[in-house]
Amino acid sequence: xxxxxxxxxxxxxxxxxxxxxxxxxxxxxxxxxxxxxxxxxxxxxxxxxxxxxxxxxxxxxxxxxxxxxxxxxxxxxxxxxxxxxxxxxxxxxxxxxxxxxxxxxxxxxxxxxxxxxxxxxxxxxxxxxxxxxxxxxxxxxxxxxxxxxxxxxxxxxxxxxxxxxxxxxxxxxxxxxxxxxxxxxxxxxxxxxxxxxxxxxxxxxxxxxxxxxxxxxxxxxxxxxxxxxxxxxxxxxxxxxxxxxxxxxxxxxxxxxxxxxx
Amino acid sequence: xxxxxxxxxxxxxxxxxxxxxxxxxxxxxxxxxxxxxxxxxxxxxxxxxxxxxxxxxxxxxxxxxxxxxxxxxxxxxxxxxxxxxxxxxxxxxxxxxxxxxxxxxxxxxxxxxxxxxxxxxxxxxxxxxxxxxxxxxxxxxxxxxxxxxxxxxxxxxxxxxxxxxxxxxxxxxxxxxxxxxxxxxxxxxxxxxxxxxxxxxxxxxxxxxxxxxxxxxxxxxxxxxxxxxxxxxxxxxxxxxxxxxxxxxxxxxxxxxxxxxx
Numbered sequence: 110x111x112x113x114x115x116x117x118x119x120x121x122x123x124x125x126x127x128x129x130x131x132x133x134x135x136x137x138x139x140x141x142x143x144x145x146x147x148x149x150x151x152x153x154x155x156x157x158x159x160x161x162x163x164x165x166x167x168x169x170x171x172x173x174x175x176x177x178x179x180x181x182x183x184x185x186x187x188x189x190x191x192x193x194x195x196x197x198x199x200x201x202x203x204x205x206x207x208x209x210x211x212x213x214x215x216x217x218x219x220x221x222x223x224x225x226x227x228x229x230x231x232x233x234x235x236x237x238x239x240x241x242x243x244x245x246x247x248x249x250x251x252x253x254x255x256x257x258x259x260x261x262x263x264x265x266x267x268x269x270x271x272x273x274x275x276x277x278x279x280x281x282x283x284x285x286x287x288x289x290x291x292x293x294x295x296x297x298x299x300x301x302x303x304x305x306x307x308x309x310x311x312x313x314x315x316x317x318x319x320x321x322x323x324x325x326x327x328x329x330x331x332x333x334x335x336x337x338x339x340x341x342x343x344x345x346x347x348x349x350x351x352x353x354x355x356x357x358x359x360x361x362x363x364x365x366x367x368x369x370x371x
Numbered sequence: 372x373x374x375x376x377x378x379x380x381x382x383x384x385x386x387x388x389x390x391x392x393x394x395x396x397x398x399x400x401x402x403x404x405x406x407x408x409x410x411x412x413x414x415x416x417x418x419x420x421x422x423x424x425x426x427x428x429x430x431x432x433x434x435x436x437x438x439x440x441x442x443x444x445x446x447x448x449x450x451x452x453x454x455x456x457x458x459x460x461x462x463x464x465x466x467x468x469x470x471x472x473x474x475x476x477x478x479x480x481x482x483x484x485x486x487x488x489x490x491x492x493x494x495x496x497x498x499x500x501x502x503x504x505x506x507x508x509x510x511x512x513x514x515x516x517x518x519x520x521x522x523x524x525x526x527x528x529x530x531x532x533x534x535x536x537x538x539x540x541x542x543x544x545x546x547x548x549x550x551x552x553x554x555x556x557x558x559x560x561x562x563x564x565x566x567x568x569x570x571x572x573x574x575x576x577x578x579x580x581x582x583x584x585x586x587x588x589x590x591x592x593x594x595x596x597x598x599x600x601x602x603x604x605x606x607x608x609x610x611x612x613x614x615x616x617x618x619x620x621x622x623x624x625x626x627x628x629x630x631x632x633x
Contacts, residue, residue, distance in 0.1 A: 145445075152478045236465075243424055244462035247534075248476045248524075249451030251444075255479070 134331050138261070141253040152250070153259040160263025164225040165270055171220060176208075176275040179216065180282025183207055188290055200287070201301035208279045209310050211362070214317035217272045218325060218358045221264065222351055226329040229260055230350040233333025234343035242334075257330045265322030272318035313369055317362060324357045375400040375532065375564050376421055381430030383416055390416045391427065392588045398581075401561040403554075405579035406568045409610070412585045414568040415459070415536050421566060422456050422534045423447060434532070452480050455530040459537040461521030463509035470496070470505040473524045480528065495523045499553060515546025522553060533557065535567040539574055551578070572611065576600060586610050 187203045233256060236242050245252045284298045332350035336342045374397035383391040391413045398404050398421075406414045419425040421432055423439040432439045437450060463472045473492045477483050483491075496502045499519045509517055518538070525533060538554065539547040551574075557563045558578060569575055575582060575596075582599040584592040584607065592599055592607050602608070 151482060152475060232466075239465065240458055240460065240462040241464050244456070244458060244464070247422060247424060247451065247454075247456035247458075248479070248528075249448040249454075250475065250479045251448060 131328075131331055134334070135327060138253055138257055138327065141251060142258055153255055156255065157259035157263045160225075160260050161267055163228070164221060164264050165267030168220060168224055168267070168271060169274065171224070172217065172271050172275050173278045175216060175220065176213070176278035177282035177285075179208060179212060180204065180279030180284075181286040183212075183279070184283040184286040184290075188286075200283075201298075201305035204280065204283050205302065205305045205310055208283075209276050209306065209314050211366075213275045213279060214272055214314055214321060215358060215362060217268060217275045217318065218321040219355065221268050221271065221322070222325055222329075222354045222358070225264060225267075226325050226350055226354050227347050229264075229326070229329040230333045230347045231343055233330060234336035234346055235340070237334060237336045238338065238340050238343065257326075260330055261323060261326040264326035265319060268322035268325070269315055269318040272314055276314065309369075313365070317365055320361050320365065321358050324361055325354045328354045328357060373400075374398055375435055376566070377431075377433040378417075378421060379431045379433075381417075381420055381427045381432065383413075383420060383425065383427045389588050391420065393430075394585075394590045395430075396583060396590060396593050398564060398566055400564055402580035403558045403565040403567060403578055404581045404583065405575045406566065406583045406585060407570055407572075407575055408585035408591070410570070413588045414570075414585050417585060418534050418536055418566060418568050419456075422454060423451075424456065452528060453530055454532045454534070455525035455528065456534040457518075457521050457525045457536060457538065459540065460514070461509070461517040463517055463520055463524070465509055468506050468508055469501055469512070469520045472509070472520060473527050476524065476528050491527065495527055499523045500549065513546075515542040515549075518542055518546065519549060519553075522550060526553075526557075531563060533563065533565045535565060537569055538567055539569065539571055554578070584610060 183204055184200060187200050191199055191203075233242075236256070242252050242256075245255060280302055284295060287298055288295075329350045332346045332353065335346050335349075376398035378394060378396050378398075381391060381394050382389070394417060406417060408414050416425060420427050421434070423432070423434070426440060434450065434454070437446070439447065439450075442450070463469075464475070467475065470492055473495055474488050477488045477491060493502070496505050499522065501516065501520055501523060504512060504516060504520075509520070512520065522535075522538075525535075535554075538550050542550070554565070555578070558565060558580075567579075579596050581593070581595055583590060584599065591610060592602070592604075594602075599607075600611075
């Protein structure tokens with residue numbers, strides 16, 4: 110019994126310690142972002158630009174594929190059930206509710222975690238192992254300013270944009286299926302969408318994208334710096350980054366949805 | 372003139388093992404101080420403690436009148452504009468080519484115009500015979516060229532203190548000659564202080580003004596080159612005789628086989 114208690118206690122203290130370390134890292138990032146620091150941001154602009162290219166632009170084909178499929182699937186599932194209850198007119202509302210409010214931000218977040226989050230953690234971890242982070246410090250280049258801040262901006266801006274792109278492609282996917290099944294015109298379909306959509310749905314989607322982007326970039330950069338000495342720690346921290354980021358996305362989604370609608 | 376670096380009662384341990392035990396020494400302004408000793412004696416750790424890259428468990432390090440452990444992060448980064456550290460493996464940023472690696476501290480600290488940066492960096496590329504590899508990524512460079520690029524990056528900010536970890540280890544005689552040729556003018560500059568770790572006795576005997584011998588994590592001997600090398604202490608002589616630069620000997624052997632010269 111004491112063994113189990115001991116193990117539980119160790120585990121719990123470990124969680125608290127990790128949480129404390131992450132909070133410390135978060136405040137360091139805030140302090141670097143808003144504090145007066147020597148050095149130019151110019152050298153970080155290249156990092157920011159490359160991050161937007163990788164996270165945003167390179168993800169467009171995958172996002173299009175997933176969102177077209179999701180939009181089509183959502184319509185198919187809706188049309189398989191709703192007509193029984195005379196609910197064809199709710200198709201647009203379902204698409205907006207399910208995709209714009211929930212699936213869009215979450216699936217976009219998952220794709221960004223899988224593509225960019227893992228790459229960020231692995232890249233920073235390898236930089237730690239090969240003493241590149243130490244080299245930056247030795248040159249007086251703040252690693253948080255040079256490595257972390259551009260990635261936070263890049264990932265967040267990309268995620269918000271990809272979210273909008275996801276919603277557009279999902280609605281298009283829904284339209285293609287609707288056209289096949291219901292012989293709907295694009296104008297009728299779009300009118301139904303616009304009738305069902307509210308400005309708050311779009312703002313909610315953008316807010317989620319913004320919050321998810323910050324969480325994903327903070328967690329993945331933090332896990333990269335958690336690598337200490339060995340390259341074998343890099344894949345371990347990458348896995349932890351993915352798990353932590355997915356959990357954070359779900360928790361944040363729940364909190365935002367609760368605050369918005371309850 | 373006082374010492375530019377003052378190390379007082381510094382101790383450091385990793386995972387419960389003592390790496391540096393209670394070391395005190397002063398580095399005078401100007402000239403070259405060589406820290407030598409057997410492998411695992413704590414030489415590189417001592418160098419990094421002096422450069423403020425490692426925080427010791429106890430003791431203080433004063434650099435040019437400032438206590439490194441007590442200053443704010445901002446102040447430390449400003450101090451690092453006057454200091455440079457050349458790592459044993461150069462620690463070049465792997466995603467930047469040679470030109471951008473050398474230009475990084477200029478862009479970050481001084482916000483110089485790109486044309487001025489280009490003129491300055493090209494000057495260093497020519498001095499270090501790196502023009503032909505200026506667009507090459509570090510992964511595609513030999514160790515000798517990486518060391519030269521790391522050296523150029525360290526010198527581009529015109530530092531007053533240069534920390535050099537194993538400047539000529541693991542490179543062949545030709546690359547070694549190039550490094551030494553670039554090092555000698557700095558050694559003669561009374562405003563520039565070089566602190567280097569090396570276990571190449573030929574290099575130390577030829578170029579060091581002062582020698583610090585670290586043995587079993589303690590400062591075994593510290594004095595001028597003449598005092599240290601002419602000491603009749605049998606223990607000191609035994610320790611000196613056990614210091615062998617195996618990597619450079621191997622590199623020379625390979626070069627000798629290829630060229631028939633060495």
